[in-house]
Amino acid sequence: MHATATATAPAPTSKMSSRAGITKKACDGCKIRKIRCGGGQPCQSCFNARIKCTYIRVQQPRGPQKLRATTKFLIDQAQRGMEMQNALPSAPVRGESNIIIICASRSRIPINVLASPLYIYHVRMYPVWPIVDVEKVLSILQQDVEEKEHETYALATAVAAATIAQLRLGQNSGPEKSLSAENFALESMRARRLYDYRSRLNLNNVRTAFFLHVYYENQQSGASESLLYLREAITLAQMMSLHREASYAGLPTEEQQLRRRVLWLLFVTERGVCILHKLPVILKTNVSTPALDTSDEPQVLPAFLKLLNLFRLFEQSRMFDLIEDDNVGRDTISDEVQGVDARFLRLLQENLQDGSALLDHISDVQKADLCVTRHWMRMILWKFSFKQGLQGSPSSQWPNSPSFPVLVAKELLNIVSQLPRTAIEAHGLGMELKLYEIASSLADAVINLAMLPRAPVWDGETRPSSILARLHSILSTFRGGGNKELAELLYKKMADAQSSSGPALPPPIRE
Structure with missing residues (x-):
């Protein structure tokens, strides 16, 4: 069992820090925070931050020294998700039956399980698709005890499906049991059927369609499912008038910036897809590009x-x-x-x-x-x-x-x-x-x-x-x-x- 650093836990000792002498691998918490890890279990940084110290994930580049609320939240959620996935019974690899077995006592995939691929999106894919605030999504789902936030849940599972498919995660055999990209995609589509998503013009539905496009594009590039989901996302965005500058007037700054990011991501994606698959482009716009956001990673x-x-x-x-x-x-x-x-x-x-x-x-x-x-x-x-x-x-x-x-x-x-x-x-x-x-x-x-x-x-x-x-x-x-x-x-x-x-x-x- 991995030790947990708490307010009452003893400070790292020379014995506990012996790991530093035999490996240069940083712990998961320090990787996510992108800071230097001194080794040990718990390491000094995890002990000071009062978070669990584990050695499971792959190293990422160093970054901000300050522990942000987002990363601290994701460290906790991802580690809980790994523990829960290891405790799950074996299930079929493909199909809806996997979801049914895993969620026998629940109507949804547990948040702690969902947090793991969302953490990977936050760390690895957010620079590519910078349109989803993972901490905000998980916070909404945590407060949704009656499971009525179908839109947010559909978005979260679509992001998970796209991330796993894009990075081809879970294709190598190993001891850990985990849900596949297909499981998350099917769950996203199931959640969409629980509400009339076509009649709701909002960014959640636009983004969900986009991430389902990414999932299907990685299954079979240029196939009808992939192209139809991309066209759906673009059409919903056009119905919201995201391609018209006048539609941004009076909106809060944060909402404006997110809408601009979504629109221009669709712009880039459609043009790449249309060149590859010889299709005409339908999204035309001259709206302003999004402004630099100091809350993001600087690059x-x-x-x-x-x-x-x-x-x-x-x-x-x-x-x-x-x-x-x-x-x-x-x-x-x-x-x-x-x-x-x-x-x-x-x-x-x-x-x-x-x-x-x-x-x-x-x-x-x-x-x-x-x-x-x-x-x-x-x-x-x-x-x-x-x-x-x-x-x-x-x-x-x-x-x-x-x-x-x-x-x-x-x-x-x-x-x-x-x-x-x-x-x-x-x-x-x-x-x-x-x-x-x-x-x-x-x-x-x-x-x-x-x-x-x-x-x-x-x-x-x-x-x-x-x-x-x-x-x-x-x-x-x-x-x-x-x-x-x-x-x-x-x-x-x-x-x-x-x-x-x-x-x-x-x-x-x-x-």
Whole structure:
């Protein structure tokens, strides 16, 4: 049993602190608070804060020294949740029967069990989806003894489902019993059926639909459930007039900022999904972006705004119009759009070329998102420019150069190789799809380069075969085995590229 630090507990002794001499692992409380842990059980920090000292979770970066109410609350809830899950009887892995067995004496998943994935969202996924205050949600549910807060409960379980699915948690076998992403998603949908959610226009219902979209997008990207939940979230937001600046007048500042975050997160998400799955965008807006919030971690919103600016750059450059024209099978783009080709090409190229400022003062998870998204956009620009035969500089730095994808992919790998895999994998299947598109474009470029009268000469680091092999390795070794279909598609593309280029490109190595 883990010792509990209380007001009457003895201070850590040399015997109790012996753990510090045999391991550098910080305790769970210090990880969540992101402070240095002196070791021992309890450690000095947990003893001073009068919280339980355990050694279960994975280390996180250091951060604020002061123990916030949110983190103290989450430490307690998450630890209780782990204890309760360990005490649960075995249950089927999939389906509603799991929920029924676990909740036989309750109508809901216990709050202490729900708190564990919400804690993970707070620590790992809030920088990606900064729209849910976990402490506030759990506080509402704790006070809801009659279980009438169906909206909040539906939101909480949807967040849990999205977080578990995105991070692919619980896929490795282990001694702990835990609810799956499917369990939480089914419970969220069950809760929604308990009230007429379609007639209630509020942020809870918008956010619940968004997180159910994330859950389903990680089950099968581009499937009807995923896209319909995203469209539902957008339509509800539009019915609330979140896309109109006038709708924010008179609202409390906190409510305004949350609404702006929700709207712009939907904006970014829809555009990424529509590019990947060749769909038209429906959310148009010019409302102000959310203001910086001092209550957040200092890097959360600035990084979110940097990502937003990338998509707004695409929007302002008419790139989505061009992609939509291309997706409907038109041989030539419209005269109206053709007239801005040179201007938007120059604008996009100049703004996307140098991404050094994007990566300043942000977390690894946000670096992964910004880096891969920027290079993915550069590849989209190359594919369109090359297909349309748009003219620019002959330099490899220009997006209509045949060797441009080699440069982009090399720059991408230089940054990604310095990031922890957990930061890349935190973005789920969407990240895999972007990496696949980048690698696929590189394979297409190799085929095009093989047709040139004089093929370029590459050094070891810039050889397309080496870059493709590294990208294939990343895709095939994602947590949970990665998306095998994408890895196989890329392997076939690599084989085609090898066949076209002859002995200059060695056969790809399958993982």
